Amino acid sequence: MEQSARDEILRKLKAAPKKGIRSRPVLPPLRELSQTKEELIEKFTKNLVEETGVVHRVPDNQAALDKLTEIIQAEGLKKVMVSTDDVVASLDLPAWGKRNNVQVMTPKDFPDRNSFRDAVFNEAEAGITGADFAVAESGTLALIHNKDQARLVSLAPILHMAIVPLERMVPVYERVTEKVFAKKDQLPSQFIFITGPSMTGDIQGALFKGMHGPRRLIVILVG
Amino acid sequence: MEIKTEQFTEAVKRELQNARSRAFLKLMPPVLHMKRDISLATFPDIPAAQAYGAAIREEAMERLPELLEEFEKNALANGAKVFWARDAGEANAYITNLAKERGVKYVTKGKSMVTEETGLNEVLSKNGVEAWETDLGEFIAQQLHRPPFHIVGPAINVPVEEVCDLFMKKANMKEPTLDPVKLGYAARLFLRDKFHHVQMGITGINMAVAETGTIINVENEGNIRFTKASPPTQVSVMSLEKVVPTMYDALHLIRLLCRNCTGQKLSAYVSMDSRPKKKDEMDGPEELFIVIVDNGRTKIYQDLKARDVLRCIRCAACLNICPVYGQIGGYAYGWVYSGPMGQVLNPVLLGLDRTQDLYRASTLCGSCKSVCPVGIDHPSLFLYYRAKDVLGDPYFKGKKRPWTEERIFKGWSWAVNRSWRWNLGIRMVRPYINKKATGGVIRKLTRSFDGWFRSRDLPPLAEKTFHERWNEINKGKRANG
Numbered sequence: 001m002e003q004s005a006r007d008e009i010l011r012k013l014k015a016a017p018k019k020g021i022r023s024r025p026v027l028p029p030l031r032e033l034s035q036t037k038e039e040l041i042e043k044f045t046k047n048l049v050e051e052t053g054v055v056h057r058v059p060d061n062q063a064a065l066d067k068l069t070e071i072i073q074a075e076g077l078k079k080v081m082v083s084t085d086d087v088v089a090s091l092d093l094p095a096w097g098k099r100n101n102v103q104v105m106t107p108k109d110f111p112d113r114n115s116f117r118d119a120v121f122n123e124a125e126a127g128i129t130g131a132d133f134a135v136a137e138s139g140t141l142a143l144i145h146n147k148d149q150a151r152l153v154s155l156a157p158i159l160h161m162a163i164v165p166l167e168r169m170v171p172v173y174e175r176v177t178e179k180v181f182a183k184k185d186q187l188p189s190q191f192i193f194i195t196g197p198s199m200t201g202d203i204q205g206a207l208f209k210g211m212h213g214p215r216r217l218i219v220i221l222v223g
Numbered sequence: 224m225e226i227k228t229e230q231f232t233e234a235v236k237r238e239l240q241n242a243r244s245r246a247f248l249k250l251m252p253p254v255l256h257m258k259r260d261i262s263l264a265t266f267p268d269i270p271a272a273q274a275y276g277a278a279i280r281e282e283a284m285e286r287l288p289e290l291l292e293e294f295e296k297n298a299l300a301n302g303a304k305v306f307w308a309r310d311a312g313e314a315n316a317y318i319t320n321l322a323k324e325r326g327v328k329y330v331t332k333g334k335s336m337v338t339e340e341t342g343l344n345e346v347l348s349k350n351g352v353e354a355w356e357t358d359l360g361e362f363i364a365q366q367l368h369r370p371p372f373h374i375v376g377p378a379i380n381v382p383v384e385e386v387c388d389l390f391m392k393k394a395n396m397k398e399p400t401l402d403p404v405k406l407g408y409a410a411r412l413f414l415r416d417k418f419h420h421v422q423m424g425i426t427g428i429n430m431a432v433a434e435t436g437t438i439i440n441v442e443n444e445g446n447i448r449f450t451k452a453s454p455p456t457q458v459s460v461m462s463l464e465k466v467v468p469t470m471y472d473a474l475h476l477i478r479l480l481c482r483n484c485t486g487q488k489l490s491a492y493v494s495m496d497s498r499p500k501k502k503d504e505m506d507g508p509e510e511l512f513i514v515i516v517d518n519g520r521t522k523i524y525q526d527l528k529a530r531d532v533l534r535c536i537r538c539a540a541c542l543n544i545c546p547v548y549g550q551i552g553g554y555a556y557g558w559v560y561s562g563p564m565g566q567v568l569n570p571v572l573l574g575l576d577r578t579q580d581l582y583r584a585s586t587l588c589g590s591c592k593s594v595c596p597v598g599i600d601h602p603s604l605f606l607y608y609r610a611k612d613v614l615g616d617p618y619f620k621g622k623k624r625p626w627t628e629e630r631i632f633k634g635w636s637w638a639v640n641r642s643w644r645w646n647l648g649i650r651m652v653r654p655y656i657n658k659k660a661t662g663g664v665i666r667k668l669t670r671s672f673d674g675w676f677r678s679r680d681l682p683p684l685a686e687k688t689f690h691e692r693w694n695e696i697n698k699g700k701r702a703n704g
Contacts, residue, residue, distance in 0.1 A: 199443045
């Protein structure tokens with residue numbers, strides 16, 4: 001019987017000569033691993049601001065809502081799409097929206113993926129999400145995508161706002177992936193690191209923000 | 224993609240006349256290299272970080288079959304489907320079939336150089352499925368029918384005037400503009416419509432993590448995220464060397480990739496897919512297909528030295544520092560891969576006979592080797608390929624040199640093997656060679672040496688060589704006691 005492509009490829013690879021594996025050289029640990037919480041918050045902020053992210057720090061959820069109100073009014077936003085993750089849920093954004101004359105949509109409001117897709121592409125002026133982690137080494141947000149964190153909420157609208165409890169700040173990516181990929185049978189369908197707005201330099205090397213994804217990213221650190 | 228590796232010399236002549244490209248190459252690569260240096264400084268020990276990257280990729284190649292099996296096992300357990308393709312034909316047919324079975328009219332594509340190798344877009348198009356490149360540079364190159372100028376920024380050399388004309392004609396742009404930001408916005412609007420309604424997306428894969436069965440994409444624009452979020456079907460294509468052992472390894476390589484490539488600590492989006500969407504998720508693929516492509520790599524793998532070429536993570540640091548690339552740009556290399564990484568990869572994928580100039584167009588300065596985050600020794604590989612070619616080694620299709628050239632070098636080898644032959648030879652040819660000098664230099668000899676003098680002149684041979692003067696001085700010394 002003809003050998004399948006898989007078997008043929010693996011057979012050839014296995015039949016090849018071997019060199020032997022050398023032990024890994026020493027890799028000094030990253031500086032962030034020995035920094036204090038405040039230093040990490042400062043580094044996170046500096047890194048994200050370098051990428052044109054806007055970072056606000058507020059003491060608690062109420063202050064976060066006040067900050068959101070401030071932003072919404074400054075931006076003149078009328079319609080937003082929000083996740084239903086635990087951070088956003090703890091803020092009760094639908095109620096906040098009613099108080100502030102903003103239409104707050106969630107993916108669960110829609111009967112199917114196509115109608116949700118239409119709304120998040122065409123109607124949402126901003127996407128508001130929580131974040132599962134914040135990584136200081138590069139000013140990065142980490143989002144696990146699941147039923148409460150749809151992918152398009154932080155991607156399709158031109159403005160992305162993320163609320164991040166500060167106890168979720170970590171120094172390096174490994175602290176995140178150790179948790180996210182801990183159980184092989186419980187891996188998220190998609191996991192993502194977000195560092196600043198979308199960008200490109202593909203036209204004559206001229207760098208600018210706002211290619212296909214959001215043009216602006218606002219992060220509210222809580223705690 | 225059409226293979227034009229045999230037109231290197233003509234292409235170089237043409238490209239050197241392009242003043243715009245040359246101005247660009249003077250500016251951009253050095254800026255990228257400088258940004259690379261600044262971003263690498265986040266590592267407490269930069270050489271150690273690069274050496275560790277080399278160790279990861281060396282181990283990944285040594286353990287390649289076992290890691291591919293582990294990756295497949297985990298990906299399948301997560302609910303992804305895995306397809307293995309021996310060559311371009313099998314890969315293209317499989318992906319095209321997936322599209323036709325699902326009644327897909329068009330696909331959006333995230334950047335995938337292996338699908339440029341296989342010519343996927345043409346096959347899709349022939350079968351009634353339109354393929355839209357969505358990376359801004361790939362989109363421009365696709366619409367202009369141009370090959371890539373740089374492996375990371377394939378249309379980065381295209382002047383804004385041309386982009387403006389293109390977008391007015393083909394991207395529904397309403398107002399002409401030379402502002403890259405406004406041009407980018409026009410592309411955003413045009414391609415956003417494609418993302419909105421797409422039913423099947425095709426991406427490449429930067430890294431496949433064996434430990435978890437996870438595929439990773441590194442991008443700045445968001446087009447790959449859209450391609451993975453919006454449609455119900457996702458196809459991700461990898462050449463088989465993209466596998467890495469663990470998530471820790473992947474993270475270190477991602478740090479190196481982003482710094483070496485664009486001087487970023489991390490690109491805007493790093494997305495990691497382990498399975499199709501769960502039932503109650505509102506977006507993401509219902510079906511996730513992973514295509515593992517061989518297309519000549521199992522052959523490269525058999526050669527212990529050429530195997531190192533498979534370590535490459537496509538960062539383009541070697542392009543940005545290469546003095547040759549910095550003069551001629553990407554078109555001259557004639558295929559998907561340019562710069563030093565193309566010079567070591569194209570010959571073993573396409574054959575040493577079809578890429579004769581690629582592994583010879585080098586000063587062997589070693590800059591590429593010095594910046595490579597995975598420890599590829601490009602100059603050593605160039606010499607290896609040259610030797611294989613001259614010997615006519617059939618495995619990689621060495622061509623051997625013309626008979627006359629072989630005889631001349633056999634003669635030369637004999638003549639320089641003894642110093643008395645060399646010194647006698649010099650005395651014999653000196654009057655004939657020096658007669659050809661004009662204005663103090665020798666600009667040409669006979670016609671068969673024309674290539675040697677295309678870009679250099681020889682100084683005339685000294686009337687008395689050092690050797691002769693030395694002998695005279697010593698004779699004089701001995702005479703005077």
